[in-house]
Amino acid sequence: MKLCFLLFSFLFIGNCYSQDFDVLVLGTAQDAGSPQAGCTKDCCRDTEKSEPVASIAIASNDQFWIIDATPDFTQQLSMAQQEFPSSKFAGIFLTHAHIGHYTGLMYLGREAMNTDSLPVYCMPRMAEFLRNNGPWSQLVDLGNIKIIEIKNGKSTSLTSSISITPIEVPHRDEFSETVGYIVASQKKKALYVPDIDKWSKWSQSITNYAKMMDILLIDATFFNGDELPNRDMSEIPHPFVVESMKELESLSKTDKSKVHFIHFNHSNPLLKDGAIKQEVESKGFHVSQTGQRL
Numbered sequence: 488m489k490l491c492f493l494l495f496s497f498l499f500i501g502n503c504y505s506q507d508f509d510v511l512v513l514g515t516a517q518d519a520g521s522p523q524a525g526c527t528k529d530c531c532r533d534t535e536k537s538e539p540v541a542s543i544a545i546a547s548n549d550q551f552w553i554i555d556a557t558p559d560f561t562q563q564l565s566m567a568q569q570e571f572p573s574s575k576f577a578g579i580f581l582t583h584a585h586i587g588h589y590t591g592l593m594y595l596g597r598e599a600m601n602t603d604s605l606p607v608y609c610m611p612r613m614a615e616f617l618r619n620n621g622p623w624s625q626l627v628d629l630g631n632i633k634i635i636e637i638k639n640g641k642s643t644s645l646t647s648s649i650s651i652t653p654i655e656v657p658h659r660d661e662f663s664e665t666v667g668y669i670v671a672s673q674k675k676k677a678l679y680v681p682d683i684d685k686w687s688k689w690s691q692s693i694t695n696y697a698k699m700m701d702i703l704l705i706d707a708t709f710f711n712g713d714e715l716p717n718r719d720m721s722e723i724p725h726p727f728v729v730e731s732m733k734e735l736e737s738l739s740k741t742d743k744s745k746v747h748f749i750h751f752n753h754s755n756p757l758l759k760d761g762a763i764k765q766e767v768e769s770k771g772f773h774v775s776q777t778g779q780r781l
């Protein structure tokens with residue numbers, strides 16, 4: 488009898504201990520999606536081919552969370568629910584207050600889902616912004632969302648064996664801080680950084696992260712500096728994909744294969760040009776796909 492109990496405890500604890508998470512890519516486009524409003528060029532002419540805004544779901548056995556509430560939140564929540572039918576939608580983690588990353592919160596309000604105290608995890612300035620500006624403040628006042636403030640570098644437990652940690656990154660912080668997230672279990676570590684100005688402006692090293700993590704989903708807004716001839720690219724800095732590939736050049740084949748580019752501007756050829764995509768893959772990196780499970 489005692490032996491049975493011990494065996495049961497061992498199996499049960501062993502199972503909890505080894506609980507893992509899945510990452511589901513819910514969209515790969517930059518904030519404005521693809522096609523982008525107002526673009527009449529080839530990249531956006533085919534309105535049949537659209538790409539949802541960058542977001543990921545993190546799922547354990549019985550719960551899932553979504554990082555960022557994009558303008559495509561409706562279809563993305565549905566995608567996550569279909570992919571993880573026995574898991575409950577347990578909350579949203581926000582990276583920052585740019586349109587592609589939080590405006591999907593509108594679908595939680597009275598006009599739509601009318602959620603009850605859905606946990607929304609965000610940094611202090613982001614929380615302040617939501618509490619003090621309509622229509623987001625109404626979500627707080629009506630109790631549709633429950634804001635949970637998180638701190639740079641401090642972990643939140645998603646389950647007994649999975650944690651999530653915000654890491655501040657340099658970005659145009661007009662209304663909020665900007666963070667990326669590390670999700671970690673005993674078996675797996677994933678880094679999600681959809682927006683950052685330039686790797687060189689960061690106090691941390693993306694190369695070191697590539698060695699430490701198992702999965703990296705990183706900012707690939709622009710492929711190179713020639714993409715937007717009519718815009719001053721220094722006003723909207725991002726690491727160009729060509730720069731990131733150079734930065735990560737010294738990594739081993741195994742470490743390079745952990746890198747998945749995401750958050751593509753409508754002008755980025757990685758969204759549609761198979762040859763360029765292949766060029767990136769031939770260098771050992773990956774180009775994220777919506778619906779992909781990592």
Ligand SMILES: [Zn+2]
Pocket residue numbers: 517518585587588681682750
């Ligand atoms: Zn963005």
Ligand SMILES: [Zn+2]
Pocket residue numbers: 522523526527528529530531753754
């Ligand atoms: Zn376009």
Ligand SMILES: [Zn+2]
Pocket residue numbers: 583585658682
């Ligand atoms: Zn941004």
